[in-house]
Amino acid sequence: MTAREIWIVAETRKGSLTKVTRQLLGAARSLATQKELSVVAVLVAGDQAQADELAQLAANVIWLNQAELSPYEATRQVDALGQLIEKRGRPFAVLAGSSSAANEFMPRLAARYQSGYASNCVDLRWEGEELAVRRPVYGGRVYEELAFCQTPAWATFRPGAFDLKKKLASPGQLEQVTIDLPESNRPLVGELKIGAIQDIELSEATRVVAGGRGLGEPQNFELVEQLAQVLQAAIGASRAIVDAGWRPHTEQVGKSGKTISPELYIACGISGAVHHTLGMNTSKVVVAINSDPEATIFKHADYGIVGDAIEILPALTEALKS
Ligand SMILES: Cc1cc2nc3c(=O)[nH]c(=O)nc-3n(C[C@H](O)[C@H](O)[C@H](O)COP(=O)(O)OP(=O)(O)OC[C@H]3O[C@@H](n4cnc5c(N)ncnc54)[C@H](O)[C@@H]3O)c2cc1C
Structure with missing residues (x-):
């Protein structure tokens, strides 16, 4: 019944x-x-x-x-x-x-x-x-x-x-x-250890700033963190930099990471491979920063900035601060 x-x-x-x-x-x-x-x-x-x-x-x-x-x-x-x-x-x-x-x-x-x-x-x-x-x-x-x-x-x-x-x-x-x-x-799982969780949970965040291999080196990810802080956004990452050990897997967006639908998704130095976009393509507004005007991520973006993320990110953060 x-x-x-x-x-x-x-x-x-x-x-x-x-x-x-x-x-x-x-x-x-x-x-x-x-x-x-x-x-x-x-x-x-x-x-x-x-x-x-x-x-x-x-x-x-x-x-x-x-x-x-x-x-x-x-x-x-x-x-x-x-x-x-x-x-x-x-x-x-x-x-x-x-x-x-x-x-x-x-x-x-x-x-x-x-x-x-x-x-x-x-x-x-x-x-x-x-x-x-x-x-x-x-x-x-x-x-x-x-x-x-x-x-x-x-x-x-x-x-x-x-x-x-x-x-x-x-x-x-x-x-x-x-x-x-x-x-x-009876429990097969004896104990559950929760890994590092961001203050703003990625899968539920309204805004996400994500970084990829285009950032060049791990320390440049600070620029993503600074922008995320100003926007009160969660941090996301592509698999390329998770695999490289720059960021934890909990931040990975995509097919083998998290599927998210924030109001705003800012992709910095991310090419837009299908495995990545699968995890973020229902975001309401997508902003992409990429030095290659032909990058696939621009096909998914509402706003595209062609240029060096290392220069653009601090300028964007400063502009938003003021
Ligand atoms: C089974 C499977 C599952 C996968 N799952 C996932 C997943 O869950 N998530 C995921 O992300 N990937 C996943 N991948 C990997 C995916 O296919 C891509 O390899 C990965 O997303 C690429 O990461 P990326 O965009 O950071 O790096 P790249 O593809 O190397 O792109 C870097 C981009 O940065 C740009 N760039 C370079 N320099 C600058 C600069 N100074 N300023 C601005 N832009 C710059 C380049 O033009 C380029 O577009 C999976 C792959 C497989 C096979």
């Missing part, structure tokens, strides 16, 4: 709900009212403050408040959400932010329920009685639109795909549910 519900699997980072979780709850609320569905936020592990915040954004919150569910581990997450579906009935759709965790457990659940899954979507709407999503494919060269003909529909969304919506007038209902976790599913 299909429950008339859209579930949002909440994600947290550094103790707070991620922006994409909050954005998705707003988008799901708008869609749900058109078809008389209800929105259910599902919090796996987490804490009281996160559960309370979800209740400000969703009419129903289900909290799997069990210490064994933390830290995240895919098999247990799949088991927990699978059991919740068995208890409550199949939801109409299950949506989550496009994190590496969600892109791991969501397709496993879709396979279990023999229904469709789409990752990295940027839009969600009704197509008649079916939910439809839009997402970039072939390195962002084209967008495809998919409608789900089975339930649950499973989809993950890029941060920034939707605007944030206001809180509910009165908080939603919070329900704690306990799941049986078989002994064999």
Whole structure:
């Protein structure tokens, strides 16, 4: 039986709900009212403050408040959400932010329920009685639109795909549910060590300044940091300089790094290889600084500056300061 519900699997980072979780709850609320569905936020592990915040954004919150569910581990997450579906009935759709965790457990659940899954979507709407999503494919060269003909529909969304919506007038209902976790599913992950995280998280940042091999040498990356500081932006990097050890992998943007959709993306000395642009081509405004007027990055840019990044970056930083 299909429950008339859209579930949002909440994600947290550094103790707070991620922006994409909050954005998705707003988008799901708008869609749900058109078809008389209800929105259910599902919090796996987490804490009281996160559960309370979800209740400000969703009419129903289900909290799997069990210490064994933390830290995240895919098999247990799949088991927990699978059991919740068995208890409550199949939801109409299950949506989550496009994190590496969600892109791991969501397709496993879709396979279990023999229904469709789409990752990295940027839009969600009704197509008649079916939910439809839009997402970039072939390195962002084209967008495809998919409608789900089975339930649950499973989809993950890029941060920034939707605007944030206001809180509910009165908080939603919070329900704690306990799941049986078989002994064999006890933590496979004993401890989770979080690597260096920027103050402004890259995947959720409104502005990003990214640098590539065109900066010439590692110490020139300071120029990117200075511009990022003035703009209160997160820092991004191409794989070429991550592989060269200039920057940590947590800052890599692209196919084998992070997928981001900031309001503003400034690419400094980055050629615009498809593996890189795959990670940033849904940014709202792209500014490229490159000494080669033929560089591919200019095809993705709204504003292009042809010139030496080592000269342009300090001038831009000074101009923005004043
Ligand atoms: C399976 C796979 C996955 C990959 N995943 C990723 C990924 O996730 N992210 C990623 O970024 N790459 C990824 N890559 C690598 C990708 O293909 C490119 O090699 C990489 O993005 C190039 O980095 P870059 O633009 O910094 O360097 P380059 O391609 O060397 O470009 C440097 C640019 O700087 C310009 N330049 C030079 N001097 C200056 C100057 N003084 N001022 C301004 N501009 C200057 C040059 O004109 C050039 O356009 C992947 C590759 C593979 C095969």
